[in-house]
Amino acid sequence: MLKLTFLGTSSGVPTIRRNVTALALHTTMNRDWWLVDCGEATQHQLLRIPLTVHDLAGICVTHIHGDHSYGLPGLLASASMNGRKKPLILIAPAPVKAWLDATMLHTELFLTFEIIHIDVASEQSVYQQDGLTIERFPLSHRAPSFGFKFSFEKTTWKVDSEALRARGVPPGPAWGQLQHGKDVHMDDGTVLAAARYRSQHTERATAVIGGDNDTPSLLAKACQHADVLVHEATYTEAVLQKVGPGPQHSSVQRTASFAADAQIPNLVLTHFSARYDSLEGMAEVAAEARRHYSGTLFLAQDFNTYELSNGALAKLPPAPRAK
Incomplete structure (x- = not known):
């Protein structure tokens, strides 16, 4: 029922193999899809998957940092140049909208569609329509950061x-x-x-997508009855201890331990430091995760698509490139 396609899985800066953060959520309910975060060059990543900006229903931005938001102006400009007309929902902190407005003003970016901004700090339930409810949960980071809970429900006869x-x-x-x-x-x-x-048959799927966050347990309420958690694992625990608390990121150990304690059946780790951008580095990440979590585990890579069906998460083969 629910598919997750990763468009960027690196933290801070892109690497040869990974772009900065962006994640697409799409379902069997309709053609609409949602984007969580929009790091620089997200529009380029979209050219390699079968999703288009015409069907993009909305964008959720977890926080203001550039590796989660610098792709917004370019993606919106391209959508406009490609003839998009229908409004687009932007669920984001107020500073993201202010920065976007300033960028549009000073670069003479005129859109052919309306941006409907919903301040992520306004209330817990930030969107509800057509079988989809989006809730936000405050996290702990050096800039105000939020996680999003997507609850999908489809009823058929x-x-x-x-x-x-x-x-x-x-x-x-x-x-x-x-x-x-x-x-x-x-x-x-x-x-x-x-x-x-x-x-009558009702299908349900619930995904919790965490933003940058040094305290995974802040998502405990959001993860109740969740089918899958997507959360940053920027460092292994040993490296996090060396880096110190300043960046306010989570470790593989802390995220995996929380997922185990919360009994989340499916866990996808992402937002990896560039220091792990090798087979050896990812093997180290996987080993630490497995020491603390025994459920279905994936380490996200750019362009991986995972399908959630009846509570089980599986990796799909690569999709054909959009024409």
Whole structure:
């Protein structure tokens, strides 16, 4: 039901293999998709996946730092030049909107669509519409930072195929009528009641996306009943101890330990320091994570897509490039 596509997984600066932070969330409910953070060159990353700016419903920005926001003006400008007309929702701290407004003013950026800004500090539930609820949770970082909880819900009607076949009704128009709630009058004079041959099915998926945060436990409430947590793991614990508390980032150990304590079934680590940008470095990250967390674990890479279905998270093969 829910797919997560990583467009940037590096912290601070890009590397040869990784761009700075950006994550796309898309579902089977419709063509709309959401972007969490928009680091520099996110629009370039989008050229390599099947999502387009025309279907982008909104952007959530966790905090003001450039590796999470510098891509905004370029992405919006390209969307405008490509003819986007429908409004775009921007859920972000007020300083992000102020900086964006100043950039647009001084670079003469005129958009063909409206930006609907929602101040992330306004209230916990920042968006609710069409089966999607987005909530925000304050985190701990050297700039005000927030995590986002995406709760998706899709309700569909399905016909009881076994009962219909047993009744002697093969797949066809009658099934479609029943699925849409219409009783079917049979040739023998009997009536198939839609209430008897169809039932309601609800799919739910909940993802918690953390911004920069040195205290993963601040997401404890958000992670209740969550299917997956995406959280930064900038350093291993040993390196974090050397770096000190100044940057206010989390370690692999602290994130993995929190996920284990919170009994989160699926964990995706991201936002890795450039010092781990090698096979050996990522092996070190994986080993530390596995010492503290036994659930389904992934270390995100740029352009990885993960699909959440019935509570299970799986990595998908690479998608074809958008035309």
